[in-house]
Amino acid sequence: MALIMGAMPEIDLEARRHSHLYELKPMSRWWLAPVLGYIGICLSVMGWANWQAWACLLAGAMLMLALLLVFPQYWLSRRD
Secondary structure (H helix, E strand, C coil), rough: CCCCCCCCCCCCCCCCHHHHHHHHCCEEEEEHHHHHHHHHHHHHCCCCCCHHHHHHHHHHHHHHHHHHHHHHHHHCCCCC
């Protein structure tokens, strides 16, 4: 009803108390370029058909996913 009468909506001064997921700001996509380059170099050196290289790559991806799932508030909220 307040919006119909032209009143300004209230600003929540303690937004961190309610939700922390909206605080995540994405980084530039260019940060993926050195990581993908490093992966490409590592696979080239170890061999594209080497199953150990792919297993290490999968283990690193699973570690990052596990860290994100175990500590979501730490990784998905803004660091002060």
